[in-house]
Amino acid sequence: MRKKVLKLVVTFHTTADAMAMEKACKEAEVPGRLIPVPREISAGCGLAWCAPLSEREKLLVVMAEHGIEQEDLHECMLL
Amino acid sequence: MIYMDNAATTLHKPDAVKTAVLAALDTMGNAGRGASEPALDASRIIYGAREKLARFFNAESAAQIVFTANSTESLNIAIKGLICPGDHVITTVLEHNSVLRPLYECRERGAELSILGCDEKGNISYDEMEREVKENTKAIVCTHASNLTGNMIDLKKVGKIAGKHGLLFVVDASQTAGVWPVDVRENGIDVLCFTGHKGLMGPQGTGGMYVRPGVRIRPLLSGGSGIDTYNPHHPSQMPTALEAGTLNGHGIAGLSAAVSFLEETGLDVIRAKEQSLMRRFYEGISCIPGVKVYGDFGTEQRAAIVSFNIGDYDSSEVSDELNTEYGIVTRPGAHCAPLMHQALGTVEQGAVRFSFSYYNTEEEADAAIQAVKELAQE
Numbered sequence: 130m131r132k133k134v135l136k137l138v139v140t141f142h143t144t145a146d147a148m149a150m151e152k153a154c155k156e157a158e159v160p161g162r163l164i165p166v167p168r169e170i171s172a173g174c175g176l177a178w179c180a181p182l183s184e185r186e187k188l189l190v191v192m193a194e195h196g197i198e199q200e201d202l203h204e205c206m207l208l
Numbered sequence: 209m210i211y212m213d214n215a216a217t218t219l220h221k222p223d224a225v226k227t228a229v230l231a232a233l234d235t236m237g238n239a240g241r242g243a244s245e246p247a248l249d250a251s252r253i254i255y256g257a258r259e260k261l262a263r264f265f266n267a268e269s270a271a272q273i274v275f276t277a278n279s280t281e282s283l284n285i286a287i288k289g290l291i292c293p294g295d296h297v298i299t300t301v302l303e304h305n306s307v308l309r310p311l312y313e314c315r316e317r318g319a320e321l322s323i324l325g326c327d328e329k330g331n332i333s334y335d336e337m338e339r340e341v342k343e344n345t346k347a348i349v350c351t352h353a354s355n356l357t358g359n360m361i362d363l364k365k366v367g368k369i370a371g372k373h374g375l376l377f378v379v380d381a382s383q384t385a386g387v388w389p390v391d392v393r394e395n396g397i398d399v400l401c402f403t404g405h406k407g408l409m410g411p412q413g414t415g416g417m418y419v420r421p422g423v424r425i426r427p428l429l430s431g432g433s434g435i436d437t438y439n440p441h442h443p444s445q446m447p448t449a450l451e452a453g454t455l456n457g458h459g460i461a462g463l464s465a466a467v468s469f470l471e472e473t474g475l476d477v478i479r480a481k482e483q484s485l486m487r488r489f490y491e492g493i494s495c496i497p498g499v500k501v502y503g504d505f506g507t508e509q510r511a512a513i514v515s516f517n518i519g520d521y522d523s524s525e526v527s528d529e530l531n532t533e534y535g536i537v538t539r540p541g542a543h544c545a546p547l548m549h550q551a552l553g554t555v556e557q558g559a560v561r562f563s564f565s566y567y568n569t570e571e572e573a574d575a576a577i578q579a580v581k582e583l584a585q586e
Contacts, residue, residue, distance in 0.1 A: 142445040144240035144434055145271045148255035151248075165243045173443065174435040176243055176251075196269070 133206040137161075137185055139178040139192075140170060140200040147176040153195040154178070159187045167205050174200070179207065210536045210572045215355050215383060215513050215563030217405045217412060219537075222469040225462040229411060232461035239457055240434030250457045257464035258447065264467055265400060266391040267418050274450040275416045275460055279382040280306040281428075282401035282417040285450055286378050287311055287349060289425035290399075293318025295346035298375075300324040300332050301547035302354040302361065307380050308547065311349065320344070326551050329504040330357040334365045341369070347376035347398075352390065353383040356548045356559065357503030358486070358513030360384070367396030376423065382406060383511045386470055387479050398423050408470065409566075410463030413456050425450060478566045482512035485564040485573045490514050492577030496584045502552050502559060512564040515543075518584045523558035526583060530560070534579040538562050 161180030237246025386407030404414030430442035527540035
């Protein structure tokens, strides 16, 4: 198996919020992708936004600018 | 064939709609169910459609747009999810059964209903509407345009009455969405119900509703949502709160392409074409002896519908003759608008309804005028 690294995982209440996040991050060229919610996280929506830890500030700015409501922001060991 | 039953459904769709549906049939997984590419592709297309429709109706955000199968489903969700026993609701005789029947069900469960009448041209009185407001009035539910006469209701006026008295304002935009601009915030609309397959020119089986932030509607359906799986109740977050089960993703892909087509073409261009055809046809037939046209043609604010009768001929026979002898498709009968027919005195005879779309032509309108002339002379 590949080695796990610590990553940021943003969870959402709805799929619509998750899709808004993907669109906003793509437009702002903030790296990351939608993943199925890892099992250690309890989340409403089955989709989560996964990004490198270094992108935390940029992510928060994008979410604030687009009014995207996050459920929670986690740091998880992921592949 | 000359198709003039666009108030029932628009037969001719933009090519982009067909292309989008076909492409979606090849690529779409189940939206909101997992993070695989097919699932994400579906989620992206559906979210894109929400965004477009939010912009189209000037909604606060994409999350306020809910997808349903049609206006009937949207109206059932809105009416049954908002009205409780003891509430009073104001509606009009212009309404389609998709408004009336859910309201009748509410009445059977203890709600009160006031149904505004109309004048001989089929118009309502806004003063009378306001006089119907009483202490337990919860909502005004009305159409934007009658599917029989084409007469429109002034949403701004009704929105003001609703706003002044703190009432919910639920609008049925089945006959206008895609042709007339509907700005939910400017008109004080709390819930807008629309179908995708008429003026919006999308596929059948698509429709939806706008719900103003803060308006809580009890869901009609509960079930799979792709989120909050271990919650025994259906999630309360919009838009999922009012969407249970797999959406009609393939159809919504088509609807999304249709909205893009409307935006690129311009509603003013589409409306001008429809209005010009309607006016041409109306002027061509209204002077024919024996022809009686229903509705108010003294205004530019109307849907592109012309309903009429010839003498005392059964509307079904006239429509059938138009179909079989001239290849012109119209709709006779009662049009699911029982109270409007009662008001016009056409319950027995019905009416022959012509309804125009962006894709009809002046030649078709002229052929239709000639056909009505010939039938009226027989």
